[in-house]
Amino acid sequence: MSIDKETINHVAHLARIELQPNELEKLSGELHAILGFIDKLSNLNVEQVKPASHILPISNVLREDQPHISLFPQKALENAPSKKGNFFSVPKIIE
């Protein structure tokens, strides 16, 4: 499976990262190798293997509807790059 620059730019945009031209070059090579490695899986015979979406053969892990103690706002905001009062602050978003 090959990956073109357009796809890389699209994925980069979705991930909200900016790529320099030289990074684009480097990444397309690296991603190509990564995808090639993962592609090996398609050579495996999985006819006998049931499809799974979780790594462990467990199901129905649930918790009871019991409240726990939440973080204090100051604690929750401790690592925020920017805050105002009790709020996280981010660059203005307009949609």
Next chain:
Amino acid sequence: MKYQTVIGLEVHLQLNTKTKAFCGCSTDFGKAPNSNVCPVCLGFPGSLPVYNREALNSAIKLALAFGCQIQEHTKFDRKNYFYPDLPKNYQISQYDLPLSRNGYLDIHVQDQPKRIGITRVHLEEDAGKLIHEANESLVDFNRTGIPLLEIVSEPDLNSPQEAFDYLTSLKNIIGYLDVSDCDMEKGSLRCDANISLRLQGAKELGVKAELKNMNSFKGVKDALTFEVERQTQLLETGEQMVQETRLWDVEKGVTVAMRTKEGAKDYRYFPDPDLTVFIIDQSLISRIKKELPELPQEKVARFVKEYGLSEYDAKILTCTKKNAEFAEKCIQVYPGKDKKEIVNWLIGPLLSEANLRKIELYELKINIKELINLLGFVQRQEISYLSAKIVLNQLIDSQKSTHDLIREGNLQQISNTDALTQIIETVIQENAKSVSDFKAGKTNALMYLVGQVMKKSSGKANPKVVGELIKGRLS
């Protein structure tokens, strides 16, 4: 009509669990910003979400109430996108294996039942709240992770009114299940609408617009009505339609195209490796099915059959579960087989009293036995209907008995001929014109004269007796 309107609705419903979907943070509304948060709902690395059992049960309950097939095997997926109200940069949702599919909801179109398909009901989580200021946006994550259900309808709705009726009926049913507040103003119920037009009889769907930002059922109807007009004009002038998201502007009464970046809707769903799959076994489904309450439609049918109500009356009284329970209690306590009288009082004077107080019928603080007593006084013609309405008003919120209120208000109906004759004589003298009208054969004039006697007696005269007395006096 040249074009057919095609509408599908997506409803997002907050479940009323005590805690969030994947962590034990409280779902209490109106707390200080960022006080109902923890490493899980803030998306801190290394935290592990575990789904809420109560939310799963509520979801199954709701899906069953709409006749959906619960899927035996269901899982959570990550829906990836960047937005500051989403701390993990993905929303936990369901993609290819939703909780349930293929349900329905019946509405009425011109008195004919019409079945609206429900494509799927799936589980997801709510995002946070953004407050936009002049130079920054502020984020409150209290709402983040509150369990949501997404209820997707088939494009079976063919007018804004049908969409409105679908939502009203949906809300009534959900109200019976007690799984959500269903309050659109508080944001516990939200609705997006897809709408397109096509030539009558056409097979292919037209280009659709997705409408957002409506915050009432009326808003949904208004936005759709506007959109029918707008799309009709575009089609008539042959303009190119584009598939787009449009926001309803309630102030201006128009929808406006939302600017979105290209590729923004590439959600790259994949199974959430933090959460296990769910195998929903038949025993759980049948247990929850057994717990389902009698739903509005079934209740209406039973009220009609058991108590002889008209369908119209039954529908009014069963709008909410609590009102229906209150009404049924009154109907049961009311003696005799014919329940018409008590039903008329419930739908008439009692509902008016509730509306006056801006509360629901069931919230009226009234002793049902005293209410039934009051109706007895009217039937025995001991007080007039007018006086009875006054007593009803006093009976609510009061500890006093009907009997005491009638005595205190001196409201006993006057059927005594001597007492009435005096008033009648005065009225006859004061209303010569009506008297001659009556003698000329105008029956309306008699009703007017009776009305005058009622007025003079402060509503206490027995109108039947008065009518007979006047007729006798003037013939």
